[in-house]
Amino acid sequence: MKSEAQSGSDNPFDEVLTLEEAAAFLRVSEDALRKLLPEHFVPGQQIGGEWRFSKRGLAEWLRYGDLYFRVLKLFPEGWAFGRVPLDDLAALVEQRILSRSEPAEPTAGSKQAVLRAFGVFKGDPEAEIRDLSARRKEAAVEGKG
Amino acid sequence: MTIFDTDVFTLFTHGNDKISRRIQGLPDDEVLAVTLVTQMEVLRGRFASVEKASGEEELKSAVERFRLSEQALAQFQVIYPDDAAAQHFERLRTAQGRGGWAAPTCSSRASPSPTTRFS
Numbered sequence: 001m002k003s004e005a006q007s008g009s010d011n012p013f014d015e016v017l018t019l020e021e022a023a024a025f026l027r028v029s030e031d032a033l034r035k036l037l038p039e040h041f042v043p044g045q046q047i048g049g050e051w052r053f054s055k056r057g058l059a060e061w062l063r064y065g066d067l068y069f070r071v072l073k074l075f076p077e078g079w080a081f082g083r084v085p086l087d088d089l090a091a092l093v094e095q096r097i098l099s100r101s102e103p104a105e106p107t108a109g110s111k112q113a114v115l116r117a118f119g120v121f122k123g124d125p126e127a128e129i130r131d132l133s134a135r136r137k138e139a140a141v142e143g144k145g
Numbered sequence: 146m147t148i149f150d151t152d153v154f155t156l157f158t159h160g161n162d163k164i165s166r167r168i169q170g171l172p173d174d175e176v177l178a179v180t181l182v183t184q185m186e187v188l189r190g191r192f193a194s195v196e197k198a199s200g201e202e203e204l205k206s207a208v209e210r211f212r213l214s215e216q217a218l219a220q221f222q223v224i225y226p227d228d229a230a231a232q233h234f235e236r237l238r239t240a241q242g243r244g245g246w247a248a249p250t251c252s253s254r255a256s257p258s259p260t261t262r263f264s
Contacts, residue, residue: 109222119160
């Protein structure tokens, strides 16, 4: 049966839990959870003297530790993180870092490296080859002399 | 390993499609190389052009071509003469007089034997 405190969302992780339900979800006693609340940034709010917790918030706290919530508290309420699940956020950050990282330099002698030198000069190569051939002949004559 | 001689290197850097196609057809792990002879011939030619430049524009162009050649050569593995090549060169030089750098540049222990010569 659905608790009165539940939000009615179809997503079970959007559920709002009471202290008792939150403790059950975390598999700790209510007292243990109550002791954690002031110092460990457990994501909950007191409403009219009663504690309420987001099930998703608790799952994220369990997974990532309280550091995330400490950081989150530095930002204005409802800031960009608001509705982005952490996994999606992590994927976005990862994508951003990968897109910024430079591809590794190809090794000298690899096809990839060599093809970078393709067509770096314009114009007729025959003149250069003739010039090279002339220089070779000159060197050969000098060698004989 | 595939070794480019100087003429082929020149054609390649001038955008010869036939050579490009042959490279594309090689296995991905093929090592492409030039010998020290090619490196010397190419840079010597470029250096001569810099020296012979008769005006500002010609000098700039020659320096740019020198730079591009250096850069293009750096994309290849360079094969330097090893002890065996040096000894062979010495034998040829003794037998034929001063033979110059037409003498072979053998692959060193560090460089695998060439499987193809682009010439």
